[in-house]
Amino acid sequence: MKNALTLSGFIAALTSLPAMAQEGLETIGKPTDGYLGFQPAGSELAEGIHQLDHMLLIIITVICLFVAGLMLYAIVRFNRRANPEAASFTHHTPVEIAWTVVPILILIVIGSFSLPELFRQQEIPEADITIKATGYQWYWGYEYVDHDFAFDSYLIGHPATITEEDEAAGVEAFINSEEMAAKLAAAGYNADEFLLATNTAVVVPVNKTIVMQVTGADVIHAWAMPAFGVKQDAVPGRLAELWFKPTKEGIYFGQCSELCGKDHAYMPITVKVVSEEAYEEWLNGAIEEYAGLPQSFQVAANN
Structure with a gap:
């Protein structure tokens, strides 16, 4: 599964699917220089x-x-x-x-x-959508449990996201530069969102109850999203849960919040909260992209 997820994450880095789910979305949950207090509440x-x-x-x-x-x-x-x-x-x-x-x-x-x-x-309520988040050194793997597909989520700037074209353009892994800013812009992010933005994102609909099942594959990580008020340790061999109900459409950033090794700082989390219509459109494309089966085949198999 891990190898399959790694491959899917690499493939996703070469596609435009992550940008499709964020068109017109405002970035709401992220750190702001000189700001005191919490990030705006998103749940x-x-x-x-x-x-x-x-x-x-x-x-x-x-x-x-x-x-x-x-x-x-x-x-x-x-x-x-x-x-x-x-x-x-x-x-x-x-x-x-x-x-x-x-x-x-x-x-x-x-x-x-x-x-x-x-x-x-x-007290975990009944979920509208269940997502399993697995922490690896040093990226996150996500599985949409109800729809049987999964993908990996890497920092934009992680070696797994650097293509031959990026190398030719002068993009270096983990280095913020004008070339990296251009790469972020191509994915639909601002230059100041380096170390926050990922090549794929958790996409969820607004005003729906999301239950995250959190675990670790190697060492202890932590899935934390400040704007949603949630943080849960990802412990190998254990399956913990957290929940949130997003109330505002937008892009939210979090990070691994448990020291997990040398690249701990390069393990961000991106969540995009979209309308139900946009979520269904993204979901159909994600099933075909990550599950490897056409949507029509999926429907026929379920029937």
Whole structure:
């Protein structure tokens, strides 16, 4: 299977299929220079995580200001000059009760919002589309379980994506250059998306529940997509699951987020969220491209 997937990934690098699924799509989920905060939320899970983070930010800001105010009051009110004779008491029951009960109440409030969000991530719903993601050193393999086809996804700039024409044009593997920018542009990406864009992408329809089955073929990897609020370790011998329901059409980038060897930095993830019509069109072409059987034959075999 691995050899077959590697061959399919190489073939896909020579075709125009990856570009077909992204025409007119806006790049939404990617790192931005000088930007503080999360990437725009591209799923229901990410929206919930952002809301929880904002609530926690308000709580910790109030606590920090309150503690800082108490410290400032104590410094001014009880310094040696303002209070030359220090008090001799050692206990203050109301204060001690307050600093025990109030933190407990705060933790209960935080837990009442955070635990449901955690359970929502861990409880896998019924899938509209199931995709198996396998981490290799150093690329991802994807299998559309419901349709029996698979392909590999390499960084644009990985040696597997460098053709003889690219070499003649001066493109070097893993090197950002004007020639590499031209290669990215030919695939439909911007020059600043080097190290993010892949030669093939996971294509999914908007507003559908996607379940990713995640595993590793050699060492531990991690499938992470910040804009969707998901991250799952890919452990050899284990099949883990994550889910997301994308809410905005666009291109989203993620990366392997578990140190997995010397080319860990060159193992990006590209997900394209498209309309249902565009997905069906891509799916028909992908079945013929990757499964190796004409769509008409597939339908006849299923019947």
